[in-house]
Amino acid sequence: MAYEGFACDVLPAAARSCATGGCQHCPSRRHCLAGGLGTEETQRWGTLVSGVLNLAGGKTLFEAGAPAQTVYSVRAGCIKTFTLDAEGNERVRGFHLAGDVIGLDALTQERYPMHAVAVAPSQVCHVSRDELRQFATLTPALMNRLVDSLSHSLRSALSLAGDHSAEQRVAAFLLQMHSRLAPLPGRPLRLPMGRRDIANYLRLATETVCRVLTRFEQAGHLAVHDREITLRAPAALRELAQSLSLETPAAALH
Amino acid sequence: MAYEGFACDVLPAAARSCATGGCQHCPSRRHCLAGGLGTEETQRWGTLVSGVLNLAGGKTLFEAGAPAQTVYSVRAGCIKTFTLDAEGNERVRGFHLAGDVIGLDALTQERYPMHAVAVAPSQVCHVSRDELRQFATLTPALMNRLVDSLSHSLRSALSLAGDHSAEQRVAAFLLQMHSRLAPLPGRPLRLPMGRRDIANYLRLATETVCRVLTRFEQAGHLAVHDREITLRAPAALRELAQSLSLETPAAALH
């Protein structure tokens, strides 16, 4: 079940703060929601974080339909969110890396609309939905981060909506992962998730993702070693992915 | 340009009210944003409507990037909204029928993110963005309609995001049009838009839409006469379209 080993894995805020020095010294604070906040506000933010949860790869964070009282901020690792259709087929909706927030839907809804599972060993911070909501109304900088986060989700959801070729999708995915994981210059990009999840997310067959990767490798655009990928010609990938990002002049509902 | 013949085509609110008896007697009031309001509130709503615009088929209502001071409520006809990508290719984002509202983005943004063009002869009501925003904060029923309208847009946008077969897309489209246009029992469904716009909206080739329609006709699911379509076996279509609607347990961002 979801919270297997919960009690053992959660460090109370005090212990965590003691162990890590609090949010001010969190290694992923720059990417975190709290990133744009001042020192004082960051401390206040730290009091919202009621604990840190360690999740082994494959473990469930929460399930669709469960009451949503908590928003999670990813501190390390990778969480995938997905839905299940009527036939029980998985449908990956997104990957959440360090600094990403999961469960923002919870701000306006009572239940999680998706399942959330750790794809790699991960750490996530608990944040009370109600306290976050309250704090956000008092802190414009935080509210801006929340809105940014939501509109970013929407944009990336819409960018997958178009009919793009397999190469365009994979190229865009690799570039996005590269910018989000930001490996040190010269170091390879290590993808936290497997080919099957990537393919599902991009709405492609697993084999197609493989083939596109080998095609890119043969073209000299990158080097593949299992889940480690070295981008050799990011410009070529960017050219391929272009139409995926330029497509939406502004965030577009209708 | 957008407002060609604007001055001639707009009836001032007073004249319109005189001609039609006001929003209380508008033929599409049940589908309108004002639909859920009480008599008194509907009258107040009527004062927000500053005019009615007649648009011939093919005429532009507004262009992407234009300052968004007005929200439009479709009274009759059909307006399509679309974006243009870098190469100038059109991309249909939605069709707006009687009762739909166009430009709700304008509630939070300064400019229209999309182009809006009448696909068939249409009538649209002008509503001031600022007055609508003000009125909505005072009228919970109206605010609910606004949120419903937005979440409906989001859901339909996401339902197109999936990778579905041409038959699934066309079936879902026809069912949606059938329920929104609600032809009298036994009467055919008259589509306001052409095959090209349908195909573009569904991310298919025009020819594919044609072929699917003839395939449906040969299967006995419907009868096609130009833009008039009679659904003979809605259940068969519903079965095909199922995965498109059941896919999202709840409105899902992430």
Add this chain to the structure above:
DNA sequence: CGTAAATTTGATGGTTTTCAAGCCATGTGG
């Protein structure tokens, strides 16, 4: 009535999926 546009049908080709098999790493039990 005639021209342009929209719709339909046919033939062809390309991209992706599907089915099938092999490879490789990891882990387990003997």
Add this chain to the structure above:
DNA sequence: CCACATGGCTTGAAAACCATCAAATTTACG
């Protein structure tokens, strides 16, 4: 330590599906 099973990844061959090109037919409209 090895045999073996497992699951993820990769590659190959065939088929499905849809887009594209081309042309016939119909419809719309000045």
